[in-house]
Amino acid sequence: MLTKQELEEFWAEAGKIYLNHISIDCVVFGFHEGQMKVLMLKSNNEEAWYLPGGFVLKQEPIENAADRILKERTGIDEIFLQQFYVFGDPDRSKIHNEMYKDMLPEDQNFFAKRFISIGYYALVDFFNVTPTPDNFSEICTWRDLNDLPRFQLDHELIFKTALDTLRLQLNYQPIGYNLMPKEFTMPELQKLYETILDKKLDRRNFQRRMLGFGILNKLETTRKGGAHKAPYLYSFDLENYQAALKEGLKSGW
């Protein structure tokens, strides 16, 4: 945890290291067995929760910046972050401006500037990932989508826009490869879709549509051990899955 003086030194140095006016915010959704969460940080200095975000180094490609920022702020590495929207309201960083304006004269205060933020999002299995807070944060943790804290700045808008994007994306991109076990049943896959969409889907429509995409292999084994009729097991057809990631699902024109 940083002292007030260390924080002031950081803000004074930041303008020499980072591009002015541009920030990145990451919305990392976590899924595991029917539960959906989002990765958040609680600041040291305020009773306030944020999405993990940061700044772009002067000569750094923005994709690298997104990966680096997520790693520095949460310890999480090697996940596929996708751009989804840019947040450019001139007042979006005003709370910060107010908060830090007494600490340093404006020309030395990186945070007194206007920031346009590029939103990145990802969906991971939260069971495989251990969030770790950085020096600016007291807590870095998965928050349940049904029990979210109040977001600071415009981070609720960023979160909601990412969730809308994820839900829309379910219509034209395959999903689930990193979220399901290697072999899974159709009801287990349906649960993933239902959790993301936050609604019930019709079992028969789901199965017909999902099989129509041609991204699943039906296995010869069934799930053993239940009281009911053993359900069929499926795995993803990786070649078709990858092709669908590039060209969209077969429902396309």
Next chain:
Amino acid sequence: MLTKQELEEFWAEAGKIYLNHISIDCVVFGFHEGQMKVLMLKSNNEEAWYLPGGFVLKQEPIENAADRILKERTGIDEIFLQQFYVFGDPDRSKIHNEMYKDMLPEDQNFFAKRFISIGYYALVDFFNVTPTPDNFSEICTWRDLNDLPRFQLDHELIFKTALDTLRLQLNYQPIGYNLMPKEFTMPELQKLYETILDKKLDRRNFQRRMLGFGILNKLETTRKGGAHKAPYLYSFDLENYQAALKEGLKSGW
């Protein structure tokens, strides 16, 4: 057209007016009766073609900036521009840096900076729009997608990414309201999709799928005057069309 001195004055002033490091580029696709074009500018000072682009005023929301830039640079107003991607390679504006570096010392030279560009795109009826060049351009015109000039900077990447986005969007959003006459035949609407996708579609599949979206009204009148059997006329069901714009086409989950 600006003199070299006027241009130097503009660059010296630009840093006081505009946010550093952020630009906007617009990809405006034009469609009319089976033809697809893109709006481009030819610079005064070089044998070089650009997409219409510009900078964000210090206190301007980025959406307003996109509208203003398109209007200032091409005379085109009141079209619906959508964000589609951010281009953040650190070397993407290098040609400009080289070109302008002898004109002004670097600290006064707005264009010597690194720029991250937010891409916006739109699709309009080019028949209703008259492109007009600004003082930086010699020509502002619609270029045929089959006869494009060499793009300057990374503008070919920006153009191609916009085209990919438009094609992907056809799978989950309705299109055509501003591009088709009030009443149209199914083959006329199919021609719009085929032109954007640059491929032939099956007539019966197209009709079945399009009707399945529930965004068309079949009219009681038919198209008169042809030698063949008169085809049915359709119009868009505006209420359903608007709903589909918000929530995605019915093919969604």
